[in-house]
Amino acid sequence: MKDVKDISAEEFDREIKGTVGPAVLEFWVRSCTQCRRFKPVYERLPVVLGGKARFYRMNMLKTLENLRLAEGLGVEVTPTTKVFCSGGEVGEVVGYLPLEEAVERINELLQ
Helix, strand or coil, rough: CCCCCEECCHHHHHHCCCCCCEEEEEEECCCHHHHHHHHHHHHHHHHHCCCCCCCCECCCCCHHHHHHHHHCCCECCEEEEEEECCCEEEEEEEEECCHHHHHHHHHHEEE
């Protein structure tokens, strides 16, 4: 089972907005050095946080719809990780973080 699912804007309502419980979504772009550095950290979060949320990634430049969704959610810098609970945004973490700090910040938002 893959712990982090790649989604598109078309899947956002079904996977994030239309579900009960917490979800974490990272917005990234292929050309972003910080995104490449953060990828292995982000991929460890579902394991370290013990299933507290569902984890997703979205390449915000893959389609125009992805870009529009990211802009609509206020994403200005990548990587940006948004935390949702029952479809509503509860917070975000912007930029690269080492694993320990990412775990702490995401865990706080999931409380």
